[in-house]
Amino acid sequence: MRTDTPQPIRLTDYSPFPFAIETTRLVFELHPSATRVRAELAVRRIGAAGEALTLNGERLKLMSVAIDGQALSANQYVADAEHLTVHEVPDQFVLTTEVEIDPLANKALTGLYMSGGRFCTQCEAEGFRTITYFPDRPDVLSRFSVRIEADGGLPHLLSNGNLVDQGALEGSRHFAEWVDPFPKPSYLFALVAGDLDVVTDSFVTMSGREVALKIFVDPGQASRATYALDSLKRAMKWDEEAFGREYDLDLFMIVAVRDFNFGAMENKGLNIFNSSLLLADPQTATDADYERIEAVVAHEYFHNWTGNRITCRDWFQLCLKEGFTVFRDQSFSADMRGAAVQRIKDVRVLRARQFAEDAGPLAHPVRPSSYLKIDNFYTATIYEKGSEIIRMLKTLLGAEAFRKGCDLYFERHDGQATTVEAFIACFAEASGRDLSNFFAWYEQAGTPTVTIASDYDADAQVLTLDLRQSTAPTPGQPAKKALPIPIAIGLLSLDGEALRDTEVVVLDQDAMTVRWEGVSKPPVLSALRNFSAPVNLKTDARPSDRYVLLASDTDLFNRWEAGQTLARDLILARAVGKPDEVGEERYAEGLGRALVDDASEPAFKALLLALPSEPDLALISEPTDPQALHDARDALRTRIAVHLGDLLRRLFGEMQNEGEFSPDAQAAGRRALGAACADMLSADPHADNLARLTGRYEAARNMTDMISGLNALISVGGATRDSAVAHFHQAWRNEPLVMDKWFAAQARDPNPDALDRVIGLTQNADFEPTNPNRLRALVSTFAHFNPARFHDPSGAGYRFLADQILSVDAFNPMTAARLIEPLGAWRRYKPELGALMRQELERIAAHPDLSKNVLELVTKSLA
Ligand code: B3K
Numbered sequence: 007m008r009t010d011t012p013q014p015i016r017l018t019d020y021s022p023f024p025f026a027i028e029t030t031r032l033v034f035e036l037h038p039s040a041t042r043v044r045a046e047l048a049v050r051r052i053g054a055a056g057e058a059l060t061l062n063g064e065r066l067k068l069m070s071v072a073i074d075g076q077a078l079s080a081n082q083y084v085a086d087a088e089h090l091t092v093h094e095v096p097d098q099f100v101l102t103t104e105v106e107i108d109p110l111a112n113k114a115l116t117g118l119y120m121s122g123g124r125f126c127t128q129c130e131a132e133g134f135r136t137i138t139y140f141p142d143r144p145d146v147l148s149r150f151s152v153r154i155e156a157d158g159g160l161p162h163l164l165s166n167g168n169l170v171d172q173g174a175l176e177g178s179r180h181f182a183e184w185v186d187p188f189p190k191p192s193y194l195f196a197l198v199a200g201d202l203d204v205v206t207d208s209f210v211t212m213s214g215r216e217v218a219l220k221i222f223v224d225p226g227q228a229s230r231a232t233y234a235l236d237s238l239k240r241a242m243k244w245d246e247e248a249f250g251r252e253y254d255l256d257l258f259m260i261v262a263v264r265d266f267n268f269g270a271m272e273n274k275g276l277n278i279f280n281s282s283l284l285l286a287d288p289q290t291a292t293d294a295d296y297e298r299i300e301a302v303v304a305h306e307y308f309h310n311w312t313g314n315r316i317t318c319r320d321w322f323q324l325c326l327k328e329g330f331t332v333f334r335d336q337s338f339s340a341d342m343r344g345a346a347v348q349r350i351k352d353v354r355v356l357r358a359r360q361f362a363e364d365a366g367p368l369a370h371p372v373r374p375s376s377y378l379k380i381d382n383f384y385t386a387t388i389y390e391k392g393s394e395i396i397r398m399l400k401t402l403l404g405a406e407a408f409r410k411g412c413d414l415y416f417e418r419h420d421g422q423a424t425t426v427e428a429f430i431a432c433f434a435e436a437s438g439r440d441l442s443n444f445f446a447w448y449e450q451a452g453t454p455t456v457t458i459a460s461d462y463d464a465d466a467q468v469l470t471l472d473l474r475q476s477t478a479p480t481p482g483q484p485a486k487k488a489l490p491i492p493i494a495i496g497l498l499s500l501d502g503e504a505l506r507d508t509e510v511v512v513l514d515q516d517a518m519t520v521r522w523e524g525v526s527k528p529p530v531l532s533a534l535r536n537f538s539a540p541v542n543l544k545t546d547a548r549p550s551d552r553y554v555l556l557a558s559d560t561d562l563f564n565r566w567e568a569g570q571t572l573a574r575d576l577i578l579a580r581a582v583g584k585p586d587e588v589g590e591e592r593y594a595e596g597l598g599r600a601l602v603d604d605a606s607e608p609a610f611k612a613l614l615l616a617l618p619s620e621p622d623l624a625l626i627s628e629p630t631d632p633q634a635l636h637d638a639r640d641a642l643r644t645r646i647a648v649h650l651g652d653l654l655r656r657l658f659g660e661m662q663n664e665g666e667f668s669p670d671a672q673a674a675g676r677r678a679l680g681a682a683c684a685d686m687l688s689a690d691p692h693a694d695n696l697a698r699l700t701g702r703y704e705a706a707r708n709m710t711d712m713i714s715g716l717n718a719l720i721s722v723g724g725a726t727r728d729s730a731v732a733h734f735h736q737a738w739r740n741e742p743l744v745m746d747k748w749f750a751a752q753a754r755d756p757n758p759d760a761l762d763r764v765i766g767l768t769q770n771a772d773f774e775p776t777n778p779n780r781l782r783a784l785v786s787t788f789a790h791f792n793p794a795r796f797h798d799p800s801g802a803g804y805r806f807l808a809d810q811i812l813s814v815d816a817f818n819p820m821t822a823a824r825l826i827e828p829l830g831a832w833r834r835y836k837p838e839l840g841a842l843m844r845q846e847l848e849r850i851a852a853h854p855d856l857s858k859n860v861l862e863l864v865t866k867s868l869a
């Protein structure tokens with residue numbers, strides 16, 4: 007284990023930077039392995055006299071330092087591995103530094119690097135310091151102007167803001183000059199240089215300004231950018247209508263790159279996207295891809311106000327921009343695609359990722375108070391739970407007061423780097439409400455459990471609800487306080503009529519009682535409607551109540567939830583050797599009735615038909631036995647497939663989309679229902695079902711149908727699987743984004759030989775560990791979504807993951823760290839598995855030169 011323990015950064019240590027950087031002039035002379043960067047910073051002291059100037063800088067070859075044009079000699083500054091310090095500086099001066107960097111050797115994909123022969127950058131959170139010396143922190147806002155000089159083979163030279171000049175230079179080189187009029191922190195800086203095709207359009211803003219829109223993609227890929235462009239225009243319009251936010255530059259650009267550590271980045275005026283979240287056509291992208299492209303294009307665009315115009319004072323405030331922006335993109339998607347279906351999908355992600363995080367060793371508050379590497383805090387908690395907090399705020403205040411609070415925030419803090427406290431203060435002020443107890447949602451980690459017990463007095467027609475909350479301890483937070491939890495509750499009668507409309511009860515103590523009079527019939531409780539708070543709900547509802555909700559609740563979220571809860575209980579009972587066969591038949595029948603309900607949409611039915619996932623089941627059964635859960639879930643799938651065979655085959659046939667492909671929500675919903683039926687039918691693989699599945703795969707004319715067919719055929723195993731896998735490879739081997747899907751589909755293979763096959767795939771000629779998409783497609787998909795095979799009793803699955811983490815950490819720490827989480831849950835697994843998981847974490851921890859990123863997460867996972 008390494009001995010030089012890195013020191014954590016703490017929220018309480020915040021102090022402002024003692025200098026303002028009024029302007030930043032950057033000159034790039036681009037060369038793949040030796041790029042020169044000259045930076046001229048106009049510096050003005052704003053802190054105490056005599057304080058030294060300390061800039062961040064890592065992996066930089068320092069060529070020269072000058073103050074007001076006078077070169078400094080080596081004894082006038084100190085440059086160590088992480089900083090450049092000049093002890094004696096005037097109160098106002100221009101600092102010029104020149105450094106050399108090697109983008110070609112940069113496989114960490116932060117800072118300036120090369121992807122597919124082009125230069126690109128990723129600076130958030132701390133990549134700028136590997137480009138030049140700078141106060142690389144979000145509260146130092148500066149006006150940037152950028153000159154890029156490069157070879158003529160890189161025709162497009164892009165940076166933030168507006169293009170003000172371009173031209174030819176000596177030899178075959180040329181240049182471009184960019185000026186960004188909006189002061190910004192260094193993490194929003196971007197540069198791209200390369201041979202790209204461009205798709206152009208324009209948007210007229212609400213005040214009548216015309217904005218040029220440009221999407222840059224690999225040569226030949228332009229037709230695949232049209233959906234992203236369409237999404238962008240809809241997002242721009244929506245932000246004007248829903249939040250009154252208008253775009254501010256004359257130009258908005260997006261560039262797609264293949265090698266990217268995560269989804270996309272909101273750099274001012276120049277968003278950079280992972281190509282998997284930008285490029286789509288019916289042949290190569292699934293409906294899920296279209297949906298994510300729409301959401302992420304919107305998300306990054308929305309950051310222009312929530313993130314860029316108003317940014318974070320320090321990285322502890324990350325949720326200020328991320329939680330709010332996720333809430334904004336979820337609201338946009340709800341308007342584009344239907345609120346109920348969107349809410350169900352968002353909650354599924356929240357539970358699978360954030361609830362899992364909150365229940366494990368990496369649990370942390372939405373606003374954490376310390377970290378080693380900020381890269382590790384781009385988590386589901388900051389993003390997804392951060393969004394839930396904003397949603398609760400809106401529920402508590404009402405839409406109108408919420409909007410007033412947003413308006414005040416935009417007006418008051420425009421151009422600033424601010425805090426979560428300042429944000430909440432705007433809502434308190436705009437609504438006249440005391441929000442002091444609400445802040446605990448940001449500071450307390452862990453998922454609360456809410457328990458509701460109900461007592462109905464038929465004679466008095468009174469319903470009494472006893473509500474309680476509790477939150478289990480999380481690392482560093484042994485005692486928890488009560489949070490203000492908005493719980494939306496409605497009542498139905500036993501025959502499914504509405505008995506009482508939704509009312510939001512705010513549970514803000516450990517326990518409270520609610521008494522409702524005039525309840526004329528025995529009620530069925532529909533609680534936590536639309537998932538009004540990020541909590542686990544326990545009620546005393548009987549299965550018969552859940553069937554009432556499944557059939558009739560007007561709240562579609564709770565209708566879906568009732569079905570999930572019924573299925574979950576049946577699977578858990580079977581997994582501990584107590585199958586409820588009568589209950590399973592009853593469930594299949596209830597599901598069958600819901601599937602023929604003409605009033606509900608196919609997209610909703612597809613969600614009803616999907617059983618709770620294995621990772622979700624793992625989270626609620628302790629100690630977890632992944633194999634038992636897998637077998638129990640499979641048994642229920644088979645029972646449904648047999649019991650509802652005719653109905654599933656009929657729906658599967660009816661959902662075939664004839665005619666031209668449309669990515670819209672309705673057509674996608676039909677395909678989703680077809681895929682859900684295919685998944686169920688593959689659990690009963692007799693000749694007739696198999697013929698239908700194979701026939702669908704062979705006839706598929708779009709990637710959605712093709713992938714659902716491939717998944718179903720893979721799950722059947724044997725020769726059926728092998729020939730589908732070979733056929734798919736043959737058809738798509740030249741399409742990187744589709745090959746990612748090929749790897750991911752095999753990583754999800756539920757058959758017993760899957761582990762060996764997945765390990766074998768790392769030797770496949772198409773496996774490129776330096777490409778994060780490809781790596782995640784195989785390794786992360788396997789570890790997260792194939793629990794029965796990952797948790798092989800031999801420990802070989804864990805060993806495989808640990809080997810991958812160690813080898814990737816040597817060149818891309820950020821991506822390596824993101825692979826640790828599946829091992830971190832070791833305490834929740836049955837002891838013989840937990841011990842093997844722990845053993846692999848210890849092996850990683852013992853490695854002599856781990857990155858800070860991996861070290862932090864491994865140490866926390868073992869603690
Ligand atoms: N702000 C970026 C995430 C940056 C992650 C850096 N490790 C994308 C987004 O959330 O929109």
Ligand code: ZN
Pocket residue numbers: 305309327328331
């Ligand atoms: Zn974001």
